[in-house]
Amino acid sequence: TKTEDNSQLKISPTLLTDISRAFDPYYNYRQLPPAFNRFIRQLILPSFVYTSLINICKQLRKMLEINDKRTLKQSFEFFLEYSTHEKPSLFIRSLLLLSYLPSMQGCLLSSRKIFGQILFTEQVKYEIRSFIVPPLLTLKYISIDNETLNYSENFFQRACVPFSNLFYSLCNNHARTREKLSNLLDEFSVLQDESEKLDQWLHKYLIQHIIQTNLSTTNAQALLLVEKTSYFFQFILHWTLLIMEYYLLMGFDLSLYSKRELYDVYFYFAQIILFTHINVYKTSKNILNTTVSFLVQLNQKQQTNKNQINNPFIQQLNNLVQQHTNDDPLIELINENNSSQKKNKRKNPNGLLATNNEYHEQELLLINGHFSMSTAMHRCLKALDIERRLE
Known part of the structure; x- marks a missing residue:
């Protein structure tokens, strides 16, 4: 119906009443299908349906932010934040997993591509290279024999299984996620042993190659650090500690700890897990500051031909690095063809790592804050326990 000034349209109140009654099955009882339950005790109100649809749309819009996450750490943090604060349903969590790791017929979870484009093995290599800069993934002109190549490639393939299972575990409810994380820690412990064996295998091979370049006398400190550092073990240990931290924190969310256990939980969380994680970040930061200019x-x-790269891992990472050009502080370790980049490296070779150093410093500040808080908590609990005993 039109208003008096014939400029606007409005819906009559009687029509609104008819629309609201259209959701009521008892209003039009005779036209219901035979299989419809005639004895419904509680009906879903239209307002509740609209509210649920609005919440689902908001969760879907929030879920699309996963497309901006370039690294495994960023994706891991997004999965945690999304499942904790948004509290999505099982349907939304399944969509999140499928958007990050799209399924393919006859394809295992560990063989899926991230966003359907990036191989999980290439992403793991990129994460390791960005975190701790191992010589195996940064030296362009090193020649790798078939035995070492197969050994390293098998490790990367093996690492895809627990990492993909990690994201799958985060798409369950909290109780189920914590149960799966306990099993996942066993897989990461096995992966730590394999990474340690790989480091021991590569130490002799890489040191022999570096000595042949006659650079051992120019930077003996960096050579000694390369010889003693377990690169892949440090990376796997870093992720193992991340999972352990989340595993313990989920115990607080689920109220699994009794009052008597709180002191031991805070002590273990601060003095063992966080303290070890701080040492891992300090080691990685020291390696970045010391060995990058050496590499x-x-x-x-070793640059004899600018267009030829002997390291097959660098060749595999070239396509992925181009996608991370804006976010990768180590891009100049691979692309050295630009003369302006060479001038910048001669002036400040450590400037390549500004982004990574800032990231490690931020993570160190965050972990130190958690460490101080947990230490204060277990000291307070100890003081309260002593006071209770004295009474």
């Missing part, structure tokens, strides 16, 4: 010198000294 750049190795690449420059």
Whole structure:
């Protein structure tokens, strides 16, 4: 019906009443299908349906932010934040997993591609190279024999299984997720042993290759650090500690700890897990500051043909690195063809790691804050326990 000024339209109150009654099955009882339950005790109100649809749309819009996450750590944090604060349904959590790891017929979870484009093995290599800069993934002109290549490639393939299972575990409810994480920690412990064996295998091979370049006398400190550092073990240990931290924190969300256990939980969380994680970040930061300029010198000294790269892992990472060009602080370790980049490296070779150093510093500040808080909590609990005993 039109208003008096014939400029606007409005719905009559009687029509609104008819629309609201259209959701009531008893209003039009005779036209219901025969299989419809005639004795419904509680009907879903239209307002509740609209509210549920609005919440689902908001969760779907929030879920689309996963497309902006470039690294496994960013995706891991997004999965945690999304499942904790948004509290999505099982349907939304399944969509989140399928959007990050799209399924394919006859394809295992560990063989899926991230966003349907990036192989999980390539992403794991990129994460390791960005976190701790192992020589195996940064030296461009090193020649790798078939035995070492197969050994390393098998490790990367093996690492895809627990990492993909990690994201699958985060798409369950909290109780189920905590149960799956306990099993996942066993897989990461096995992966730690394999990473340690790989580091021992590569130490002799890489040191022998570096000594042949006659750079051992120019930077003996960096050479000694490369020889003693367990690169892949440090990376797997870093992720194992992340899972352990989340596993313990979920116990607080689920109220699984009794009052007597709180002191032991805070002590274990602070003095063992967080303290070890702080040492891992400090080790990684020290390696970034010490060995990167040394690896750049190795690449420059061995550069006989600019268009030829002997390291097959660098060739595999080239396509992925181009997608991370804006976010990768180590891009110049692979792309050295630009003359302006060379000038910048000569002026400040450690400037390549500004982004990674800032990231490690932020993570160290965050973990130190958690460490101080947990230490204060278990000291307070100990003082309260002593006071209760004295009474």
